[in-house]
Amino acid sequence: MVLADHAPGDSMEPAFEGLRKAIESMDIDVCGHTISVTVSIGMCKNIPDSLHEGLKSADDHLYTAKRQGRNRLVSDTCRLD
Template structure:
C-alpha cells in the first residue's frame, strides 16, 4: 500500500529475504521495461528488509535506510 507521496510498502508473508528481493527486482525490471506513452522513462528504487520482531517503526526505518542506499548508489535498483 501507499506509505507516502511516492513510497509504497509491499509485505510478503512467509517469504525469505532472498525471495522478497527477487520479487522486487522483477517488479523493478518490469517498471523499467514498460512502454509508457510519449517515451516517458520510469524507474524504481527499493529497500528490502526482513521483519525480525522489532517495532513497526524500526522495521520501516530499516527498509527506508535501504531505499535511500539504493537512491544514493545510482537509483533504479533494489537494496
C-alpha cells in the same frame, strides 16, 4: 509499502528484483510522448522487534539505493542493479 511477514525467506528479493526490471523495461505513453521510469526499492529482510524499526530499515535502504544511482534494490543482504 509491502509487509510480507509470512513469505518464505528468500522469495521476496527475486520478486522485487523482477518488479524493478519489469518497470525499467516499460515504455509509457503520456500525451503522445513516450517516457520511461525506474524504481528504487528498499527492503528489510531481517524483521526487527518493532514495525517502526523495520520501516526505518527499509527506508534507509531505499535512500541508499537512491544515493547509489537509483533503479536498484537494496536490502539487508543484497544490493542489486
